[in-house]
Every structure is written in structure tokens, then in C-alpha cells.
Amino acid sequence: MLRLSQRGQAMPPSPFRKLTPYAEAAKKAGKRVYHLNIGQPDLETAPELLAAVRGVDFNALTYSYAAGTDSYRRQLVGYYERAGIPAAFEDILVTTAGSEAILFALLTCLNPGDELIVPEPFYGAYTAFAIAAGVTIVTVTAHVETGYALPPLADFERVVTPRTRAVLLCNPSNPTGYVYQPAELTALLDFCKRHDLYFLSDEAYREFCYDGAEATSALSLPGSEEHVIVLDTISKRYNVCGARIGALVTRNPAVWRAAFHFAQMRISPPGLGMLLGEAAAALPPTYFDTTRAEYHARRDFTVRRLQALPGVVCRVPGGAFYVMPQLPIDDAETFCQWLLEDFSHEGATLMLSPARGFYKTLGLGRQQVRLAYVLNLTDLDAALTCLEHALQVYPGRQPALVAANDSLIAAATA
Amino acid sequence: MLRLSQRGQAMPPSPFRKLTPYAEAAKKAGKRVYHLNIGQPDLETAPELLAAVRGVDFNALTYSYAAGTDSYRRQLVGYYERAGIPAAFEDILVTTAGSEAILFALLTCLNPGDELIVPEPFYGAYTAFAIAAGVTIVTVTAHVETGYALPPLADFERVVTPRTRAVLLCNPSNPTGYVYQPAELTALLDFCKRHDLYFLSDEAYREFCYDGAEATSALSLPGSEEHVIVLDTISKRYNVCGARIGALVTRNPAVWRAAFHFAQMRISPPGLGMLLGEAAAALPPTYFDTTRAEYHARRDFTVRRLQALPGVVCRVPGGAFYVMPQLPIDDAETFCQWLLEDFSHEGATLMLSPARGFYKTLGLGRQQVRLAYVLNLTDLDAALTCLEHALQVYPGRQPALVAANDSLIAAATA
Numbered sequence: 001m002l003r004l005s006q007r008g009q010a011m012p013p014s015p016f017r018k019l020t021p022y023a024e025a026a027k028k029a030g031k032r033v034y035h036l037n038i039g040q041p042d043l044e045t046a047p048e049l050l051a052a053v054r055g056v057d058f059n060a061l062t063y064s065y066a067a068g069t070d071s072y073r074r075q076l077v078g079y080y081e082r083a084g085i086p087a088a089f090e091d092i093l094v095t096t097a098g099s100e101a102i103l104f105a106l107l108t109c110l111n112p113g114d115e116l117i118v119p120e121p122f123y124g125a126y127t128a129f130a131i132a133a134g135v136t137i138v139t140v141t142a143h144v145e146t147g148y149a150l151p152p153l154a155d156f157e158r159v160v161t162p163r164t165r166a167v168l169l170c171n172p173s174n175p176t177g178y179v180y181q182p183a184e185l186t187a188l189l190d191f192c193k194r195h196d197l198y199f200l201s202d203e204a205y206r207e208f209c210y211d212g213a214e215a216t217s218a219l220s221l222p223g224s225e226e227h228v229i230v231l232d233t234i235s236k237r238y239n240v241c242g243a244r245i246g247a248l249v250t251r252n253p254a255v256w257r258a259a260f261h262f263a264q265m266r267i268s269p270p271g272l273g274m275l276l277g278e279a280a281a282a283l284p285p286t287y288f289d290t291t292r293a294e295y296h297a298r299r300d301f302t303v304r305r306l307q308a309l310p311g312v313v314c315r316v317p318g319g320a321f322y323v324m325p326q327l328p329i330d331d332a333e334t335f336c337q338w339l340l341e342d343f344s345h346e347g348a349t350l351m352l353s354p355a356r357g358f359y360k361t362l363g364l365g366r367q368q369v370r371l372a373y374v375l376n377l378t379d380l381d382a383a384l385t386c387l388e389h390a391l392q393v394y395p396g397r398q399p400a401l402v403a404a405n406d407s408l409i410a411a412a413t414a
Numbered sequence: 415m416l417r418l419s420q421r422g423q424a425m426p427p428s429p430f431r432k433l434t435p436y437a438e439a440a441k442k443a444g445k446r447v448y449h450l451n452i453g454q455p456d457l458e459t460a461p462e463l464l465a466a467v468r469g470v471d472f473n474a475l476t477y478s479y480a481a482g483t484d485s486y487r488r489q490l491v492g493y494y495e496r497a498g499i500p501a502a503f504e505d506i507l508v509t510t511a512g513s514e515a516i517l518f519a520l521l522t523c524l525n526p527g528d529e530l531i532v533p534e535p536f537y538g539a540y541t542a543f544a545i546a547a548g549v550t551i552v553t554v555t556a557h558v559e560t561g562y563a564l565p566p567l568a569d570f571e572r573v574v575t576p577r578t579r580a581v582l583l584c585n586p587s588n589p590t591g592y593v594y595q596p597a598e599l600t601a602l603l604d605f606c607k608r609h610d611l612y613f614l615s616d617e618a619y620r621e622f623c624y625d626g627a628e629a630t631s632a633l634s635l636p637g638s639e640e641h642v643i644v645l646d647t648i649s650k651r652y653n654v655c656g657a658r659i660g661a662l663v664t665r666n667p668a669v670w671r672a673a674f675h676f677a678q679m680r681i682s683p684p685g686l687g688m689l690l691g692e693a694a695a696a697l698p699p700t701y702f703d704t705t706r707a708e709y710h711a712r713r714d715f716t717v718r719r720l721q722a723l724p725g726v727v728c729r730v731p732g733g734a735f736y737v738m739p740q741l742p743i744d745d746a747e748t749f750c751q752w753l754l755e756d757f758s759h760e761g762a763t764l765m766l767s768p769a770r771g772f773y774k775t776l777g778l779g780r781q782q783v784r785l786a787y788v789l790n791l792t793d794l795d796a797a798l799t800c801l802e803h804a805l806q807v808y809p810g811r812q813p814a815l816v817a818a819n820d821s822l823i824a825a826a827t828a
Binding site: 006011049053055061096103108110111114129134243244255258259264266271272 | 415416417418419420421422423425426427428431452454457458459463464467468469470472473474475476477478480510511513514517521522523524525526528539542543546548579610611612640641653654655656657658666668669672673675676678679680681682683684685686687690
């Protein structure tokens, strides 16, 4: 009998799509569904990017060099320089979105059975990439009470084994919105140096920091050259999620070369996407001002509304466009399905991501959801009003298991 | 000390790029270099495809469904139907070029350490994908004397082990140009059924068959549903190598679902490439007439010139745009480097792919090269004239190790 491979069987369906059939049924039944469940913003792609594609003037779309076109890589040097990240032409490998950068980094740095330390909650697709690469994810747990700050270094020390090869961090964090502080990153880099580990830094949301904060790239830390591999993508930065263009950036030439050999395997990254990328890298840093202001307003609005709900625990996240509150409910998966199947307010409901898909440790995140503030303020208002009403009538309502929100707000403003 | 993974160390540089520095040096020295070494045709992309991209009328390039857009998959059903391949909407998974289809098929069907039987010579990148997936390639050898026809089934039976999980065939073949006959494919399918193996069929060159021949898709064989996985790409078909759009097609729902879960990991295939794909799938089958006629003329010209060279062994390949002659030389790698470094004829030379990169068995293909007839007839003429002169003066000239060409031509026309 024909059998699938073990990894083929182990590869889970996307935890973010499990509820899709319920959302579709709700829509068929005439409900309006506000999608706060996925990181697909409602903003437009920067017009300069689409203009670049409309202006295509070549007669043949040929292979490029496996590391990307020279012209795009040169543009990226400028982009990284403006972002305060020291990356030369030869440090940059253009990839098919951030996804491929993650996969190439795992394949390059870890053997099957090797261990990768990731603070949980983490971007759910890391699980899938780890299965594809045969790598074991080992977690240290961040907590809602601290706004999902980096867990204490002692927690990392506790899970290191002879099989540990790397640490993976998403900064600013998807799914929590936490922006890691320079001191946290420096401490983590020291930890990596002490244990001979690679430091994989997923920086997809670099520009989206609020309250005047700035995201620190792991690659800009002194002494990071050998250890750090930045995993990057233009998807969120310019609202071109469908372009599938990213980059793997490292100042470790041996890592670059091995990753490049994986890149040669698939010959070249998407050619039209690189045209978008070139136009994007030519945009001035002020391009981000409008988008950042928009997300800033959405974050403030969302968090204010969430913190006003009885029993909801939510610290103010500093970046990305996600927030991961704790809700006074029995089980987030049940609740999110109930929202779609059994609830509506004025003909509408909302879709959220249950946090379970962001944790490896069973049982964690049971009361948490990820909310992506990717809709405009009017829709966000309507969606959060739905949530407010839903929490009043949800049959599985339960007190939150952690400290009340007030104390957190007090702590945050202290 | 930081170390690369074993697979990172094992991943070879592309065997097709090893000579690139010599080609660059030759050009810098003022030589014209005819590139017959890579499958990048000099033809234009079908204008309808580029028009589709220039006409982009949306404001945001968003994620698509992981299996590709519904509209493109619907178009592909029509394309496959016209190609005589039974593939329903739900059998089609749009991939990031044929490369990703190969990777997903290996990850889905084989465990690390499992064995994949591939007739050699084979497309060199298969080696890289096998390393990435931790799969062992086991070869059966095809021979220049038979035009690289399928090796006898007895050879396949001899290498089957309990770890064998699949057979991989490229039809029409890159690098040999051989078009597998229906009887060969049926026998191979029977073999796969007997041993519970998947039949992975790379059909990138489907439309490029000459002398009125047609390529038989493995998926069109009766009883192939459970076993066959077609690996496909639009790269060569419409001269859009840079689009990075392909497909994995299977009528085995369990395989499709597992491959789909790998696809969900990277969220979606390239959006702009799918626009090209849609425009391509809407082209009538007559679109291929011009391209096919052009390659047919190039093949005839190339093979005639090669067969006229003393000591060169070359049967007439039925498809793709490659030919893999045996040359009267000591070593193809040395010869190809010599062509770039030490030879020129009227200020020009040519670049070929030494066959070693297409073999797993050490020592095979030592006198063979792959020649891609991707240049126009004028350039081909000049390139083959270079080759003719080069073979007269090459210091490592040696008699061919196999039967003289005359007997092959006689056999072929008998």
C-alpha cells in the first residue's frame, strides 16, 4: 500500500484556516464577518510598486541569478543602510518571500533532529517549516502579564541541550506585537555566543513600531556578524503579500554560501516580484509615516476597547499589527467557532485566531486570541462592538486566570 | 564553534554554474561566448502574458489561497484537458515553479533516508532537492547508444530495496531530449504498482516533441490515479522562466492534501506569476506550433551538424530542447573549461554543460556534454562551427568509447 511520508502525515493544516469553513457558512447565512484573524491588511499596495509592473518593457521574463537580480540587491543595500542595518551586497540573498528565507535558514543551520529554541507564542507557520526541515522546536514561554516580553535568560539556559543549534525570534513579534528591547537582544546574542547558536531574526514588521519606538535589528548589534541571520519580507512593509519576495541577510559568509546553494536549487526568485521589490526599495523612509500612523491609530483604538472590556487582559503592544489579549472564556477555539456559528450582533460577527496555534506547549493560550488590526477604524469599531456583545452572552464565559487588567495598566504606566 | 548543518555542507554549488567565472573571463577578454549550457531560450515571452501584467488593475497584491487562485486553477483544468490529461480542479496545486512541485512531492512521499529511483543522466537539480529532503537518489543508467531510452525494467528491479518509495522521470527528458514511449511508461507504472511506489513525472517540456510525436503524460495512463504525481511548470512552455509558476497535479487525494499542507506553510504562490499563468492557460493549443517548429528546426540543424563530426555519437532526440552527444575527448569538464579559457575561433567560443552533473554514478558521462539548442539558427551555426574547430585542435582529443555514429544512424533509420 502506498503511504505518505511521516512528515507528510505530520504536516498540520494551517491552524489559521481551520475556522474558514465556519466563516464561509456564516457568510452564506448572510452574516457580515470581520476578519481580524489573518495578517492581510486592507491597505493599498504602494502605487509606485504597481506602476513598476505596469511599465514592464522587456520582451522575455528570464531566469535571474539565484541570489536575485544585481539591481535589486544593490537597491536593498540602500534600504538596509537607511534602516540602520549593516548589510553589503554580498550579504543579501533574495528569497521567495520570508517563507523561503525561514526554510533556507533552517536547512542551512540545523540537521534533522536538531533543536531550535523559540519563545512561545510564536508565528504558527514556524511549526510547519520545522516539520519540513525535520527540526525540533523547543519553547520558552512568554506571558500576557509582561506583554510577552522576552522570557528570562534562565529559561533559555534551562532548555539548551547538545542538540540546540539556533534561536528564532520574530521582532516586532507576530503574534504578540511585542518589540524586543536592545538589552533583551544583546542578552540573547550573548546567550547564542556562549552556546554556539545561530540567532535567526524574523524582522518582517521592522517599520511598524509605535510611540516613537524603533525596532532594533539583531544584525545591528555589535559582535553579531557570525551568529545573526535576518529573515525578511516585503509582504507587510509595502502591502504586497502576494509578491512573494523576501531576503535572507547574513554577514557570515559560510552561511550565505550554503543558503545560496539551496537558492541555486530553485534557480531564481520570482522575477516580477523583484520588480516590485526594486520600486519598493527606492521609496524614501517617509513612505512608512502614513502606514505607521494608520496602524498606530488602529492599535490605540483596539487596545483601548479591549482594555475596557471586563475580564480582558491586554498590555499595549509596541509594534507589528497584532495584539494577543486574554479573554474571560473557557476555550478560545470553542469561542471563535461559536462567534461564527452561533453569534451575531446587528447581522455581523468577527473572526479571530485562537492562540493554540501559536503555542507548542499543550494547554497554553487556551484563553487567548490573536487579533490583527488590519481593518480600518470603522470596521474595527464594528468588530470590537461585536466582541463586546459576544463576551456578554457567550455561554462559556469564565473569569480570566491572570491578574486583572487594571494592575497591568498601572504597571505599564508606572 | 558555529557549524553549518550536514545538508548545508553537502548542498553542492550548481554544477551548471561552475564554469561561469571562466565564461565571464572569456567575455572580459573580448571573446563572444555562445551559451548552449543552460535552458534559457532566446525566444520572447508570449506577448499575451506580458500584456496581462501590464494591465494589472487591482490596488493591492494580496495573498491568494495556498493552492493558487481559483480562476487560475480553473483555467488549468482546461489546459490539461486540451493536453489529454485528466485533472480536475481539486487535483491541481499551483506551486512556485516546478522546483517547489519537486520539493513538495519529495517531502510528501519520502521520509529522510528513503530511496528515489531516477534514470541517469537526470536533471542535475534533482540532486539538490534530494539533499534538501534528505532523500537518497538511486540510479539506473541510460545509454547514449539507445538515445537514452528507459533502461530495462530488470535494472529497476535490481535496485529496489525496502526503502524505495518512488521513481522520478523527466519526460521529455532534460538533459537527453528522449521522449518516453507509452509502452515504456506503462511498464514503469506496472513496476511502481508492484512495489508500491509513487511515480513522479516531471513534464516541463510536454509540448516540445518533434516528428509528429506526442509526449504521453503519466497521469493519462489507465490505472495511474493513485501513483502518479505530475510536476509541472510554465517556465519553458511560454518562455517565462522568471515567472516561477508551476503545478503539482495528482489524482491521489491523500497526496494532494499533504502537499497542500506544505503549500499552506508558505501561504501562497507568486501572485503576479499566476496572472501570467492565467493568460498562458487561455492560449489555444496552436500557440505551440510556432515554438515547436522553431525548436524542431534547431534540433534538426544541431543533430545534423553533430553527427557529421568525426567521433561524435549522437542519436536524434525526440523532444525538449537538449541533446547529449558523446564527444571524442578525454574529459568533458576539462574540455568545457578549455573552450572558455584557451580556445576561440574567429573571436568566439561556446559554453556547454559537462555531463558529470547529470550522473550520480562516478565516472559516467565523462565524454558527454549537454547542449541546449536555445539559440537561433545563425548563432547555433556559429557555435557548432566553433565546436567543430575545437574538436580538431583540442589537446585531449580521444576516440569515442562507444560504437561509431554511423551504425547508430543506420540503426535509427532502419
